[in-house]
Amino acid sequence: MSSAKPNKPDVVTYGDHEIMTPDTSKLRKTLRAAIPGEPDPVERAEQALSAISSDFGNWMDDECERLDRARQKIRETGLTDQTREELFLAAHDLKGDSATLGFPEVSPAAESLCRLLEYTPDLRKIPMNIIDQHVDAVRAIIREYHREDVAMIANALSGKLRSVTDEFLIKENRDRPDILKIVQGPSLVPSESF
Numbered sequence: 001m002s003s004a005k006p007n008k009p010d011v012v013t014y015g016d017h018e019i020m021t022p023d024t025s026k027l028r029k030t031l032r033a034a035i036p037g038e039p040d041p042v043e044r045a046e047q048a049l050s051a052i053s054s055d056f057g058n059w060m061d062d063e064c065e066r067l068d069r070a071r072q073k074i075r076e077t078g079l080t081d082q083t084r085e086e087l088f089l090a091a092h093d094l095k096g097d098s099a100t101l102g103f104p105e106v107s108p109a110a111e112s113l114c115r116l117l118e119y120t121p122d123l124r125k126i127p128m129n130i131i132d133q134h135v136d137a138v139r140a141i142i143r144e145y146h147r148e149d150v151a152m153i154a155n156a157l158s159g160k161l162r163s164v165t166d167e168f169l170i171k172e173n174r175d176r177p178d179i180l181k182i183v184q185g186p187s188l189v190p191s192e193s194f
Helices: 026-029 043-076 081-100 105-119 128-143 148-174 177-183
Strands: 010-013 018-021
Touching: 010 128, 043 081, 043 128, 081 128, 105 128, 105 148, 105 177, 128 148, 148 177
Parallel strands: none
Antiparallel strands: 010 018
């Protein structure tokens, strides 16, 4: 069987740039117009999300426990490539999932922990108390999420974590200018509540 090759995009070249228009013929074949009276697919998706939203808190608790188990493993066996990866993945998942699950204030604290683990050249030099501060902050933000002032508390905690982490990373990467540039750059996670 021969597979049909996709058509090449149309390319229009100008002096300082090109404009590419991709072939959308296959996409057009898979789409159809909405049938009158048919439920809006976006509305259906929002209804499905609403139906499972009561589970979001439990999912965040589960992710928080996963983060804490990774920290406990580091206490027991030390910070190795494997334990670093487990902690990093737990923090990274929290960073990515928290806004979707309705806990956007968790993202900056989780992102700070990811930065610490990603940009420290020698894992043995990461003080356990900085890891503890990050994990405890994430847990506190999730635990206290019902409070009206959670955004203010989370911003204060995350700001302090970012500051401590930056100070440590700048010192540890002083001989690595390419990494220093990244470390000293702005956060990719918004610092204010959504």
